[in-house]
Amino acid sequence: MTMEPAGSDPEAPVTTVDAALAAARSAGIERQDAQRLLAAVVGQPRTWLLAHGEALLAPAQTRRWQDGLRRAQAGEPLAYLLGSHEFYGLGLRITSDVLVPRADTETLVDWALDCLRAWSASNPGSPRVLDLGTGSGAIALALKHSRPDATVWAVDASAEALAVARGNGQALGLTVQWCQGDWWSAVDSRPFDLVLSNPPYIAEGDPHLADLAHEPALALSSGPDGLDALRQIIAGARSRMCPGAWLLLEHGHDQAAAVADLLVEAGFQGVQSRADLAGHLRCTGGSACPAPSGPAPGGALPRVTRKRRRIAV
Ligand SMILES: C[S@@+](CC[C@H](N)C(=O)[O-])C[C@H]1O[C@@H](n2cnc3c(N)ncnc32)[C@H](O)[C@@H]1O
Numbered sequence: 001m002t003m004e005p006a007g008s009d010p011e012a013p014v015t016t017v018d019a020a021l022a023a024a025r026s027a028g029i030e031r032q033d034a035q036r037l038l039a040a041v042v043g044q045p046r047t048w049l050l051a052h053g054e055a056l057l058a059p060a061q062t063r064r065w066q067d068g069l070r071r072a073q074a075g076e077p078l079a080y081l082l083g084s085h086e087f088y089g090l091g092l093r094i095t096s097d098v099l100v101p102r103a104d105t106e107t108l109v110d111w112a113l114d115c116l117r118a119w120s121a122s123n124p125g126s127p128r129v130l131d132l133g134t135g136s137g138a139i140a141l142a143l144k145h146s147r148p149d150a151t152v153w154a155v156d157a158s159a160e161a162l163a164v165a166r167g168n169g170q171a172l173g174l175t176v177q178w179c180q181g182d183w184w185s186a187v188d189s190r191p192f193d194l195v196l197s198n199p200p201y202i203a204e205g206d207p208h209l210a211d212l213a214h215e216p217a218l219a220l221s222s223g224p225d226g227l228d229a230l231r232q233i234i235a236g237a238r239s240r241m242c243p244g245a246w247l248l249l250e251h252g253h254d255q256a257a258a259v260a261d262l263l264v265e266a267g268f269q270g271v272q273s274r275a276d277l278a279g280h281l282r283c284t285g286g287s288a289c290p291a292p293s294g295p296a297p298g299g300a301l302p303r304v305t306r307k308r309r310r311i312a313v
Contacts (some may be wrong), residue, residue, distance in 0.1 A: 015062045017042070018053035027069055030244050033078045039084050041065045076214045088142035092168050097160035099219040100136035105198050105277040107252045108283045109142045111274055115246045116147050117194055126151050128190070128242075132183055132197035132233055133157075137165030139196060144174045153177040155186040158218055183229075184236040188191065191242045196285075198250035199229035227258060234262045241288035242311060248285035256281035 015023075017038065024034030039046045041064045042057065057065060070083050079085035085092055087101040088109055094100055112129070119127050126152045133153035144224045148203040152273035154176050156162050166178050179186040200219055202209060212220055222229040230249060237247050247268065247313040251259045256273045263271045268286025276282035 015057045015065070016053065017049050017055050019056070020057060020062075020065055021049070024069060024072075026071050029069065029072050033072065036078065037068045037072065037081055038065060040194060041068065050160060075211065080214060081163055085136075086137075087138040088145070090138075090141055090145060090168075090172060092136050092138060092141070093164060093171065094136055095160075095164055096214060097216060098136040098157065098164050099215050101136055104251055104278075104280075104282050106141065107143075107274055107276045108248055109139060109146075110194055111248050111283055111285065112139075112143055112198060113146055115194050116143075116150060117278070119244075123193070127193040129153070130155070130187060130192045130195045131200045132195065133219075133229070134165050134178075135161050135198075137168045138176075140165070140176045141168055141172060141174050144176055145172065146168075151177070151189055153192075154177060155179045155181060155183065157186075158216065161216070161219075164235060183232055184240055185238075189240065191245070192232060193242050193243065193245050194248070195237060197233055198249040200256060201226045201230060201251050209290075225258075226255065227254060227262070230255075230259055230299055231262060234259075234266050234268075238267060238288050243289050245288045246285050247288065248283055250283050253278075253280035253282065254282050259284040260286075 020038055021031075021034055024038070029037075033107065034051055035046045039049060041061050042048075044052075067125070071081055072078065077100045079094040080096050081110065083093060083095070085094045085100055088106055090174070092101065115130070116127055129150045129152045131143070131154040133141050133151065134156045137154060140152050140154035154165060156165065157180070159180055162178050162180050165176075169176050169178070181187075182275060200222040202212075202221045204221045206221070206226070209221060230251060234247070236248055241247065247263070249259055260271050263284065263286040267289075269289060270285065271286040272286040273281040283297055
């Protein structure tokens with residue numbers, strides 16, 4: 001990269017790479033985040049920063065860096081500053097119209113892929129998969145990437161989020177049927193072989209919402225106990241699922257028992273949970289009715305999944 005010549009803007013302070021990173025440290029910005037932000041500003045890989053501590057930032061770069069630093073200090077997620085984030089090995093464009101995909105959600109994708117493997121062992125053809133509340137399209141695209149044979153639908157109530165998801169699908173060359181609307185009403189009535197969702201599940205009034213103020217409210221909270229969206233999804237699910245189809249739901253670390261109860265009350269079978277890497281029961285699912293044969297894809301209850309796929313950025 002050719003850095004812009006320093007000194008062309010007399011108003012801009014002269015800053016070196018090392019000084020910029022020291023300023024980020026003083027501002028309390030996590031080291032790796034600061035390096036990724038600065039690397040994006042100067043258009044170089046992070047390793048370049050280590051070998052070029054004395055390099056001067058050009059005035060325009062200094063201004064971009066200071067703006068990024070201010071936004072990071074105000075709590076804006078790094079993904080919004082960079083405009084991108086990696087999920088399940090896929091690079092996604094991310095804007096403030098969508099939730100920043102969380103590593104915890106990879107647990108849900110791992111489980112979904114297990115279900116699809118079990119489905120394919122006893123069914124020919126292409127499984128019909130539905131992602132409810134797709135946001136950036138992270139889950140739907142990760143599944144389509146891992147299982148190109150699946151036909152994937154993805155629903156979101158937010159037109160802005162769907163525009164981001166659709167763009168991600170196009171950029172990755174992955175075909176997903178994007179549908180705007182309220183949960184089940186957004187898709188036609190043909191039944192699905194697998195349904196999964198990471199819906200909003202934080203309780204309204206939860207003090208943690210203050211730390212998430214930069215992300216869309218529609219993606220975060222759902223009713224006084226956080227379970228409203230999960231109740232709606234579970235209530236509408238059974239009539240829209242094939243025999244033996246699994247419904248897999250992400251939820252808060254303390255909501256597994258409540259979600260399991262909702263699934264059992266709605267007639268789901270084999271209800272079980274899986275933990276995220278931190279050991280919190282993060283996803284709960286059940287089968288719409290007994291599968292024709294073979295073991296449940298989740299195994300014993302609860303099951304901890306540790307397998308993760310990571311591609312370094
Ligand atoms: C927690 S975010 C999950 C985003 C994405 N699936 C992920 O894991 O990163 C929940 C998503 O549900 C969407 N949503 C909220 N209420 C909805 C509704 N009634 N119908 C459809 N989607 C809804 C939000 O717009 C948001 O994109």
